[in-house]
Amino acid sequence: MALMRHTRLTTWVPSAVLLATLTLSGCQSAYxxxxxxxxxxxxxxxxxxxxxxxxxxxxxxxxxxSALERYQSVVTVPESKLSRTYGELxxxxxxxxxxxxxxxxxxxxxxxxxxxxxxxxxxxxxQYQNQTYRRQSERELEQTRQRYGEMxxxxxxAEDTMPPVLTAMHDNVLFLKHNLNARxxxxxxxxxxxxxxxxxxxxxxxQASIERSNRFIDGMTPVD
Numbered sequence: 105m106a107l108m109r110h111t112r113l114t115t116w117v118p119s120a121v122l123l124a125t126l127t128l129s130g131c132q133s134a135y136x137x138x139x140x141x142x143x144x145x146x147x148x149x150x151x152x153x154x155x156x157x158x159x160x161x162x163x164x165x166x167x168x169x170s171a172l173e174r175y176q177s178v179v180t181v182p183e184s185k186l187s188r189t190y191g192e193l194x195x196x197x198x199x200x201x202x203x204x205x206x207x208x209x210x211x212x213x214x215x216x217x218x219x220x221x222x223x224x225x226x227x228x229x230x231q232y233q234n235q236t237y238r239r240q241s242e243r244e245l246e247q248t249r250q251r252y253g254e255m256x257x258x259x260x261x262a263e264d265t266m267p268p269v270l271t272a273m274h275d276n277v278l279f280l281k282h283n284l285n286a287r288x289x290x291x292x293x294x295x296x297x298x299x300x301x302x303x304x305x306x307x308x309x310x311q312a313s314i315e316r317s318n319r320f321i322d323g324m325t326p327v328d
Contacts, residue, residue: 132216146221151324153217154255157210158317161262164203165310168269171196172303175276179293186284193280197273204266211259218252251323255316262313265306272299 136146174196181189225245232238276295280288 132220136217136220146217146224147324150214150217150221151321153210153214154317154321154324157207157214157259158314158321160203160206160210161259161310161314161317164200164207164266165307165314167196167200167203168266168303168306171200171273172299175273175292175296175299178280179289179296181289186280186288190277190280190284193273194277197270197277200266200273201270204263204270207259207263207266211256211263214259215256218256222249222252248323251320255313255320258309258313258316262306262309265302265309269299269302269306272302 136149139149140146171193174193178189178193222245225241229238229242229245232241272295276292276299279291283291
């Protein structure tokens with residue numbers, strides 16, 4: 105499997121430190137060249153990055169669901185426990201923010217390698233002498249581009265649902281910080297329904313994106 109080959113190689117390639125440096129500095133083309141020399145192609149890297157993004161989306165989905173449960177429980181917390189509850193909500197917000205950032209980073213990484221892959225694939229079409237092979241490769245390129253575009257659109261729709269939820273969570277945490285009393289609980293009661301609606305939308309889009317990711321991964325997996 106290409107995925108397994110990539111996973112093993114990244115643990116023993118002698119240029120591992122160089123690769124990390126190249127990646128951090130934004131020298132993606134140099135990174136891809138070195139990986140190519142190690143036998144790991146852009147197609148393999150793209151598949152791995154889509155898997156990483158799918159997993160990050162799943163983690164984000166679970167984190168936001170967990171945060172919602174915490175908010176739902178706040179309205180029944182005794183005033184004497186509000187201080188501890190504030191700390192828990194703040195931690196949930198920070199974890200949710202980190203999960204959202206990971207999703208965005210994974211999507212950026214996918215776009216980077218996909219652009220390089222499609223540019224290379226298109227450029228190599230003219231190298232074919234056998235026109236039947238060329239037409240077949242061109243069809244596969246267009247089909248892959250279409251599936252990729254559908255997947256990326258779904259990822260961005262899911263990504264766009266997270267900032268409004270994070271904003272609402274931050275406002276509630278900030279308000280609770282300065283109002284550890286019954287008035288704060290009353291205010292939060294009015295916000296829970298809105299948060300439930302926002303997170304329901306987030307989770308729906310996230311699951312749709314995960315399904316699209318799985319379809320794309322299946323389409324990129326070589327048939328034995």
